[in-house]
Amino acid sequence: MASTPVPIPGPRNIEWVGDADTGYLRLLDQTRLPNEVVYLDCRDVQTVWDAIKRLSVRGAPAIGVAAAFGCVIGAQQGAFDKAAEHLATSRPTAVNLFWAIDRMKCVTPSTPEKLLDEAIAIHAEDAEMCQRIGEHALGLIKQLIPEPPTPNPKSPLTFLTHCNAGALATGGIGTATSPMYLAHQRGQPVRVFADETRPLLQGARLTAFELGAGGLNVTLICDGMAGQVLREGKVDVVITGADRIADNGDAANKIGTYPLAVLADYHNVPFLVAAPSSTFDLSAPDGGAIPIEQRAAEEITEGFGTRTAPQDVQTYSPAFDVTPAKLITAIITERGVIRPVDAEHVRSIVGPEK
C-alpha cells in the first residue's frame, strides 16, 4: 500500500542529530511532559540506558528504535558489543528492545556508518508500520461509519481512546492515534476524547499533549466519564492499542480498556484495537494465558504527589486488563485488518506462514 507519509506531529520523540561519527541521539524526555518540553541529548551509551530505564523514552516500538541508535553511539566509542549487551538490560521485559539490538548485531562491519543506516532503517520501518495501521484503520472506519458527502466541522469523526498508543510510543504517528492523524491531515474534521488513564495518567500527560501539539481537537476526560460521553452519542469509534494479543484475539491493554469495550458494545459503537503484528503472542491460546502484573499501591494512593488515601488502605492495582475477542470489532495491524476477531482470522493475518 502506497500512501504519502504523514509528518510526525509535535515534538519528535526520537531523532539522530548529525553524522554517524560525531552525531548523537536526541530524545524527548517524556517524564517532563506535559509541563515541559525538554530534550535529552545522548552522547554516551549510559545516558541512553538511563533514558530507557527511567521512561524518558517509552512504548515498545520507541524503545527498540532508541536502543538501535544507542548501539551507534557505542560504536562511535569503539565499544559496540558492550553497548549492545548493556542496552539489552535497560528494560528486561521489552521484546522490541531485544529484537532491535539483535538486528543491529547482524550488521557487518559494525562501523558507526553501517549501524546508523540500520538504525535509521528500523526507525523508518516503524514509521511505515504506523502509517499502514492508520491506512487500514481509516479504510475500515469508512466502511463502518460512512462519511458525510461534504466534511462538516460540526460533526467531526469522533474517536475515544485510552492511555497512549501514540506517536510518543512509536517511531511514527502511533498505532491507535494513526487514523486520527491521517484523517486530520486529509482535511476531515476530527475530534478525540482522551481518557486520562489512571493511575499513571498517560492519557492526560501524553495523549492530550501529542494530539494537541499535532493540531487535533482533543478533549480530556476522567476514565469514569467515558460512559456518559458514549451515552450522549458523541463517539463514532473507540480505538486503543494493545500490549499483547493472544491467538484467539483476546487483547491485553492498559487497565481500563476492558470497561470501554463493554460500554462500546452496549452503545453499538465499534471497538477497534490497533497494534503491530509483533504484539501477537500466538503461544497464548487466549487471554487467560496472559499474566496480569500488579502495580505498587502508591500509584493509586500518592499518584499526584499528595497522599489521597488513608495510610494503611489496601489496594488492588492490575496494570492491564484483557478484552475478550468477542467485544473487539476488529484488530488493525500493519499487515491488514483482522475481522471478525477469532483464531482463524488472527492466523490468516499474522500467523507464522504469513
Next chain:
Amino acid sequence: MASTPVPIPGPRNIEWVGDADTGYLRLLDQTRLPNEVVYLDCRDVQTVWDAIKRLSVRGAPAIGVAAAFGCVIGAQQGAFDKAAEHLATSRPTAVNLFWAIDRMKCVTPSTPEKLLDEAIAIHAEDAEMCQRIGEHALGLIKQLIPEPPTPNPKSPLTFLTHCNAGALATGGIGTATSPMYLAHQRGQPVRVFADETRPLLQGARLTAFELGAGGLNVTLICDGMAGQVLREGKVDVVITGADRIADNGDAANKIGTYPLAVLADYHNVPFLVAAPSSTFDLSAPDGGAIPIEQRAAEEITEGFGTRTAPQDVQTYSPAFDVTPAKLITAIITERGVIRPVDAEHVRSIVGPEK
C-alpha cells in the same frame, strides 16, 4: 421494623457536645481527610455556615442535621430567626438544608432546649433512615445471593461502591454503606471494593477512610479497574447512592456510576441504588429531565496541586451521570425496596399517597 441500632463507626461527623444553653456543635472537618482527623468546634453560627460552605460537612442528609444544630447556636445567642435565614444561604442547592431549617422554624417556643430536642430528633431520624435502608438492602441481598450455611472468611460478601454514600454523608451509617456496616456488625465476613472516584476522589479520601475506621475490609481501586475486578468474579453486589431519582427510576449519581451499572449488567451482578425517599423527584418523568452540571476543568487537570495535563487542553467534566432504570436491579429506600424499577413500583413505595 425493629432492629438494634448499629453504632456509627469511626469518628463521628456531627455531634452536639454539652447542654442546650452552653453546648456546641462538633463537626469532623472532611476537607482534612484522609490525612488528618480534625474537628471543628462550632460555637457561633458563622462557623457552622463556613463549615457547610467549604464542605467540611457534606452529603445532603448531613448538611440538614448540621444546619439544625446551627439553629440551636443561633438561639443561644438570641438570634434564632437570623441564624435560620443565614444558614439557608450556605448551600443554595441543598434541599435537605431548607427542609431541616423549615422544621426548626416550626418549633415553639424557639428556646435552645426545645430547638436542641428537635435537632437531636432530626439527627436520630436520619440515623434511623440509614438503618432501615441497610435492613432492607441486606434482606434483598440475602434473597439475591444466598449466604453460605457457615460464614466463611475466605468468601466474604463482597460489595463494590463508588463515591461516598456513607456515614460521613449522613446522620447515621450511610445509605450505600449501611448494609456493609450491618452485615459486618452481625459477624458476616464483608469485603468492599471502593472506586477512588475521579475527579474529586471521594472514594479514596472518604469511603476508604470511613470503612477502614469502622473495621471493614476495604480495598481501594481506580475507577477503570472495576471492570477487571468484576471480570475476576470478585464482586457479589454493586451498590451506590443517588443524587436524584426520576419518576421512572432513572437515577442520577456521581459521574462514573453509569459505567458500573453497564458492567454489572454484563457480568450478571446485581446493581443496587440506596437512597432516602427524599431523593426522588417525581416531577422528573425520566433521567432526561435531570440537568447534568458541568464542573471546572481544573478538577481534572490540577486535581491535587500538580498540573497533570497540557495547559490549554479542553475538558468535558459532567458531575453526574444517569443510570437508566432498566440497569438497576432495585432501589432501596427507608420505606422499602423498589423492584423491579419502573414508575409503578417507584410510586408504590415513595409516591405522594404513601
